[in-house]
Amino acid sequence: MNPLPITEDDLNGFVDGTLTPERHAEVSAYLDAHPHIGRRIAVYGEQRDMLRDAFAPVMDEPVPTELDLSRMIEERRLPRQAPRWAMAAAAVLLLSVGAAGGWSLRDLSPPTSEGVQALAREAAASYATYVPDQVRPVEIRASDRDVLAAWTAKRIGRPIGIPDLTAAGYRLMGGRVVPTEHGPAALFMFDDDRGTRLVMLARPMKADPALPMSPHTDGALNGFAWADDGLGYSLVGAVAPDRLHPLADELRRQIRSEA
């Protein structure tokens, strides 16, 4: 009985050592009988060895700390102990901002403006949709901050500063573009690794280009909204207003200083 014809798949299998011993012997005999194909397959074998040699040194490198899997799992699981110095730094920062008049009660006014009320509603709706999402709370992660900045700037039509709350114990998770009644808005989400997530929403404010900061509340969800230079912002979270307010002030301070 004639052996099965040799296929290209057999030749690849020969190079990769996946053939049964019988088939391997048949292919080997075939290659001996057809030297020009034999040469091609010898080159493929050499390619294989060289590729493996070329990348072998990576296997011997010590694995960098950032790729320590046990540590990564721990950090996700345990409530992060915010370093004392960070707390202290945040406190000092807030005190100095307070002393400079940046955050004080006189800055607060009731949300009379229609624009701020709409913004507050939109922020609360985004919070309700994305914060409980365990799979994909954000579309672009913090590690791709530049991509996030470029995307939101493009859709909103102007750059939106991405604030940093690490000194206050909140880490940027990432963000996305979300729809609102008033066009696309940028959403940035933060968390403190204890499951507390905050959402900042930003979009253009046509009617009220500048508004002082005002509180809004919706059940357990609290928020602070303001507008500066034609952009409206709202920071919302299931956090007491006296804890949220300094964070909102800090966001506004950073965004103003970036502008």
Added chain:
Amino acid sequence: MGEARLSSKGDTVNHEMVRLIEPLIPALRRYARALMRERTAADDLVQDCLERAISRWHQRRPGEDPRAWIFTILHNLAMTRLRRSTQRPIHIGLDDADPASFASAARQEDGLRCQDLVNALAQLPDEQRTVLLLVTVEELSYADAAQVLGVPIGTVMSRLSRARERLARLMSADPRAARPSPHLRSVK
């Protein structure tokens, strides 16, 4: 909350994950390095991959091969980044881009040829380069490679043949031909 769900039961799961995934990290770094060509970008990719793996570990089908599973995550992330970077070429630092950093320095004359090979590899289309790396360097079975790439085995085989043929062509004739044109640099 997600964090609270992993308590004592989570510990067992985490131990299992560490036991199965940790030994694969050097190979993940190797595949990432071969694709990204630059250490920082490659390790960043692996970190992203591990983070995703941690959050998706519970979604894994029971008995699913962890190697094919995690290589799939890594591969998909790499393809997303590579597509993004071709739209917007990123500046590659000279030190980082030096292909000699891949070549084993053991034998000088082989080192040069090895460098040519790495350069030639970079000229293959992604679909050929990835299949060749997964099969030869990572030694995935054809079936696992098919799973990682999300294509039928027949496609793996035909891409593999084309990759080998093209790489041989780039490496034969004139070794200069295998040298890539100078790296794309962003003009600022």
